[in-house]
Amino acid sequence: MKQILMAVLVIGGLVWSGEAEAFTFKTYGLPTCGEYLGAYGKITLADKGAADGPPMALLTLTWMSSYLSAYNNMAVGGGDVLAGMTINDARGWVASWCRDNPPKDLIDALDTLFSRQ
Numbered sequence: 001m002k003q004i005l006m007a008v009l010v011i012g013g014l015v016w017s018g019e020a021e022a023f024t025f026k027t028y029g030l031p032t033c034g035e036y037l038g039a040y041g042k043i044t045l046a047d048k049g050a051a052d053g054p055p056m057a058l059l060t061l062t063w064m065s066s067y068l069s070a071y072n073n074m075a076v077g078g079g080d081v082l083a084g085m086t087i088n089d090a091r092g093w094v095a096s097w098c099r100d101n102p103p104k105d106l107i108d109a110l111d112t113l114f115s116r117q
Contacts, residue, residue, distance in 0.1 A: 031060045031106040033098030040095045049087035060106075061091065067110060081114060 031039070039060035043053030051061055065087065072081050082090050090113065097109045 031063055033102050033104050033106060033109065036060055036064070036106045036109070037095060037098050037102075040091065045088045045091065064091070064094065064106060064110065067107065071110070071114065075114075 039053075039057035042057040043051045043061065045051050049065075051058060068081060068087075068090070072078060075081070085093070093113060094106070094109045097112060098104070098106070101108065
């Protein structure tokens with residue numbers, strides 16, 4: 001659990017680049033839809049967003065959670081970008097989108113999810 005928390009903090013630090021109007025970032029270790037689907041298929045989801053599975057699969061989910069957190073902070077001002085969805089709902093939605101768009105990256109799925117909210 002400590003390793004996952006550290007990964008969240010490190011990834012979150014990579015995403016933050018300064019003031020909102022100058023917000024740009026380079027993604028490091030960006031998962032593809034295929035990688036996300038592989039990870040999603042290996043995990044067991046539980047209540048309140050908990051997940052259990054192999055460390056590399058959990059790391060992919062951690063990347064998604066970190067991106068959502070950064071987006072909430074930058075674009076929504078600390079609000080809730082998922083607006084009525086649980087994190088597990090969002091994970092399932094992204095898996096479905098990725099099945100329909102296998103050559104895309106995970107960030108494409110998340111950007112599409114944001115535009116639907």
